[in-house]
Amino acid sequence: MKSLNFIFILFLSQIVCSQVYKSSEPLAHTYSIVARDSVTGNIGVAVQSHWFSVGSVVTYGKAGVGVVATQSFVNPSYGSKGLALMEQGLSPQQALDALLATDNGEMFRQVAFLSTKGEVATHTGSSCIEAAGHRQGKNFSVQANMMLNNTVWDAMARAFETTKGDLSDRMIAALKAAQAEKGDIRGSQSAAILIVKGTATENSWEDVVMDLRVEDHANPVQELERLVKVQKAYDFMNKGDLAMEAGDSKMAESLYLSAQNLFPENLEMKYWYAINLLNNKEFDKAHPILKSIFEQDMNWKTLTSRIVKNKLLIISDEELSKVMKL
Structure with a gap:
């Protein structure tokens, strides 16, 4: 405990300066959630507001450390400094208390911290505009x-x-529930979701699971939900590409089909699914799909002849000729 207190005092002396309310600070009056997935360990933050690009103001996260939502009369330093303090070993409550103690505008703030362990700390200042409040859970x-x-x-x-x-489904459900209760008194404008891994990898680009923003939209939560679904479809596509690279066309076919089921109107997802059907010699299944795609956009037929050279499509010249006549 003594060593933790020492780190706490030393680190505060390095990064915490007096924080005051400024009229120039963003007024991100909003609702948000910080949460952890107990199965995967992923941690995330999601938000909606009648404010342009709320995700650029409210949401912060770092894999292996935690996530932060800072809102109301926003002091953005709660994001970066809060994560830095938690990374030094402070609990969410210790980190939040430290920042509140040096903030002359704390009564205007609403802030939530969550660690990779699922520990939470929340502050709703006495001068936050009604109706204002928070609720913590596991x-x-x-x-x-x-x-x-x-x-x-x-x-x-x-x-x-x-x-x-999964975590994105549950956080989106929370945002939708807020909307069902009429949400922000001013209405809706933007929304965002950020999910990072509970354990950081050696490759920082792999640590962000999801980072989506709806900057300006009539129904931002609905649009965010759509984008989450699209990302999940493309996650299957990416895994399908890796399976193709590895020469596992059966696995690729399954993954591309999963993507297509999530985003059926997307021609590219249908296309790569059909290409893998060809690779698996399921010509009767592939031909009608490709014929439909070619009728909508002939560029996909041009691409088909090109990917033979790269060995993404491995079929005989005879079968290729049949495909090109569709």
Whole structure:
């Protein structure tokens, strides 16, 4: 404990300066959730607000460390400094307390910290605009300010706790529950979701699981939900590409089909699924799919002849000729 206190005092002396409310600070009155997936260990933060590009203001996260939502009269330093303090070994509560203690505008702040262990710390300042409040639960915290109704955070908590699915599904459900309670008194404009791994890898580019923003939209939560679904489809596509690289066309076919099921209107997903059907000599299944694609866009037929050279398509000249006549 003495060593932790020493780190705490030393680190504060290096990075924490007096923080005050400034009229120039973003007014991100909003609702948000910070949460951990107990199965995968992934941690995330999601938010909606009647404010342009709320994700660039409110959400912060670092794999192997934690996530932060800083809102109301936003002090962005809670994001970077909060993560830095947690990375030094402070708990979310210790990190949040340290920053609040040096902030003359703490009564205007609403902030939530979550660690990779699922520990949470939340602050709703006494001068946050009503309706404002928060609720903590196992592996999560939900918080909101300037809401039309004071039922928002309880509804968010219930939705997160009862929804089945992965972390993104459950956080989106929390945002939708807030909207169902009428949400932000001003309406909707932007939304964002950030998910990072609970354990950092040696490759920082692999540490971000999801980072999606809806900067300006009439129905930002609905659009964010759509983008989450699209990303999941492309995640299957990426895995399918890797399977193709490895020469496992059966696995690639399965992965591309999973992508197509999530995003059926996407021609590229249909195309690569059909290409793998050809590689697996399932010509009767592949031909009608490719014929439909070629009728919509002839460029895919041109591409088909080119990928033979790269050995992404491995079929006989006779079979290729049949495909090119579709």
